[in-house]
Amino acid sequence: MTEQFAIAIMAAGKGTRLKSKRPKVLHEVGGKPLLAHVIRAAAEVVPAENIYVIIGHEAEKVRVALAHTGVKFIVQAEQRGTGHAIQTARGELAKHQSFLVLSGDAPLIRSETIRRLRDFHLSQKAAMTILTARPADPTGYGRVLREGATDRVAAIVEQRSLRPEHANLGEINSGFYAFNSAPLFAHINRLSADNVHKEYYLTDMAAMLVVQGERVMAFRADDADEVLGGNTIAELVSLDANMRMRKARELMSQGVTIFRPETCVIDDDVQIGPDTIIEPFVQLLGKTTIGEDCRVRSYSVISNSVIGNHVTVRHGCILDGSAVANGALLGPYSHLRPGSEIGEGAHVGNFVETKKVRLGKGSKANHLTYLGDAEVGEQVNIGAGTITCNYDGVNKHKTIIEDGVFVGSDSTLVAPVKIGRGAYVGAASCVTTDVPSDSLALGRAVQVVKEGWARKKREEKKKR
Ligand code: UD1
Numbered sequence: 058m059t060e061q062f063a064i065a066i067m068a069a070g071k072g073t074r075l076k077s078k079r080p081k082v083l084h085e086v087g088g089k090p091l092l093a094h095v096i097r098a099a100a101e102v103v104p105a106e107n108i109y110v111i112i113g114h115e116a117e118k119v120r121v122a123l124a125h126t127g128v129k130f131i132v133q134a135e136q137r138g139t140g141h142a143i144q145t146a147r148g149e150l151a152k153h154q155s156f157l158v159l160s161g162d163a164p165l166i167r168s169e170t171i172r173r174l175r176d177f178h179l180s181q182k183a184a185m186t187i188l189t190a191r192p193a194d195p196t197g198y199g200r201v202l203r204e205g206a207t208d209r210v211a212a213i214v215e216q217r218s219l220r221p222e223h224a225n226l227g228e229i230n231s232g233f234y235a236f237n238s239a240p241l242f243a244h245i246n247r248l249s250a251d252n253v254h255k256e257y258y259l260t261d262m263a264a265m266l267v268v269q270g271e272r273v274m275a276f277r278a279d280d281a282d283e284v285l286g287g288n289t290i291a292e293l294v295s296l297d298a299n300m301r302m303r304k305a306r307e308l309m310s311q312g313v314t315i316f317r318p319e320t321c322v323i324d325d326d327v328q329i330g331p332d333t334i335i336e337p338f339v340q341l342l343g344k345t346t347i348g349e350d351c352r353v354r355s356y357s358v359i360s361n362s363v364i365g366n367h368v369t370v371r372h373g374c375i376l377d378g379s380a381v382a383n384g385a386l387l388g389p390y391s392h393l394r395p396g397s398e399i400g401e402g403a404h405v406g407n408f409v410e411t412k413k414v415r416l417g418k419g420s421k422a423n424h425l426t427y428l429g430d431a432e433v434g435e436q437v438n439i440g441a442g443t444i445t446c447n448y449d450g451v452n453k454h455k456t457i458i459e460d461g462v463f464v465g466s467d468s469t470l471v472a473p474v475k476i477g478r479g480a481y482v483g484a485a486s487c488v489t490t491d492v493p494s495d496s497l498a499l500g501r502a503v504q505v506v507k508e509g510w511a512r513k514k515r516e517e518k519k520k521r
């Protein structure tokens with residue numbers, strides 16, 4: 058028996074009401090699986106080795122998806138209800154004097170609330186404490202029946218078992234509890250599956266412990282939204298909106314301006330510096346970091362990228378796995394694919410696609426260009442329509458463009474190829490061999506002019 062607090066997270070259910078092939082707890086809200094949010098909140102309260110996640114439906118998928126968190130997994134092979142889930146975990150949980158039980162499908166829970174539930178439970182010397190809430194609409198949740206106006210609970214009544222006299226019960230069971238091991242495990246085997254679902258309900262422990270003369274308490278969460286669960290797709294979508302609005306508010310409290318935040322999709326791990334402005338309909342996904350004094354204009358989608366300070370991302374840019382240095386200017390409609398590194402003050406403009414490219418300080422590729430597998434130095438000008446031909450059908454090859462190079466419009470640079478420092482490439486050249494520094498490369502057919510040709514042509518046509 059250890060004094061260390063444990064946390065069990067119930068995540069074995071199938072999620073029948075989602076009508077989905079994917080297990081419920083792997084459905085994503087805020088860009089991450091439901092369960093990942095609950096684990097994160099729990100891990101802020103106890104060390105990961107004291108967290109037991111109860112898995113069952115598609116257990117291996119769930120285990121693989123969350124293995125990186127360092128929690129322990131317990132398999133409930135057959136899902137016979139929340140009470141049965143805790144019975145399954147008895148071997149581990151009974152080693153702890155007390156523990157918390159969380160639902161893996163309620164991702165808005167905050168660590169602060171988990172901590173307060175634990176502290177309340179310990180201070181009350183209760184056998185069971187139920188985290189409760191009063192949401193606007195309690196439909197679907199188990200209701201908490203208190204003993205008069207006290208904090209003591211008489212029973213939890215599941216939605217399906219509600220009787221007319223329960224109609225006014227607005228306080229719900231959140232599915233989050235604190236237990237003392239001894240009284241719980243002394244009686245848990247007496248749960249019966251004599252109900253509509255033929256399941257062992259953990260919620261029945263409340264009345265059972267009361268009958269045994271144990272203290273069962275209610276602890277009400279200030280914010281009912283925090284305990285909302287997701288049982289249907291519509292509920293998951295609403296949790297997602299809720300979570301993203303919470304994220305937007307947090308960023309705004311740190312000095313970020315987000316216009317029409319309800320239209321933006323900002324993942325949990327995104328960080329943004331103060332005085333940055335995010336316009337409507339922007340998506341910031343994954344581990345994206347944006348510095349100070351930036352502006353991200355509408356319809357841009359930025360994933361897993363790092364953006365410095367004073368950067369402008371104009372309308373409709375797509376960035377993935379890229380890094381953008383201070384003062385750079387992107388878009389409108391630039392596509393930065395993984396491995397793009399845009400230097401300080403560099404410009405990447407209209408309909409320019411980059412991939413695995415380093416674009417040096419002050420360099421510009423402003424129009425209709427593809428730069429792939431390239432190293433571009435500083436103060437380089439890439440003319441409109443320039444293309445690095447990086448792929449020969451079998452292998453990818455590199456293009457090196459040194460500092461101060463000027464590449465004229467509509468040039469094709471057939472890699473592997475190097476253009477030396479300060480060189481010029483004439484417009485519409487097809488460059489197939491290295492260009493030495495400070496030279497001019499012209500790789501295009503010599504122009505032919507036939508004077509009067511057009512006039513003659515027109516006259517011939519008239520005669521016919
Ligand atoms: C449960 C509560 C209900 C409460 C609500 C809060 C019961 C009987 N009812 O209902 O009072 O208001 O949560 O959201 O507990 N699970 C397992 N093994 C199982 C069955 C479920 O691990 O055999 C897991 C599920 O994956 C889920 C959690 O337990 O994460 C809750 O189960 P769910 O079926 O969603 O319960 P609710 O009907 O929401």
Ligand code: CA
Pocket residue numbers: 160162286287288
């Ligand atoms: Ca649920």
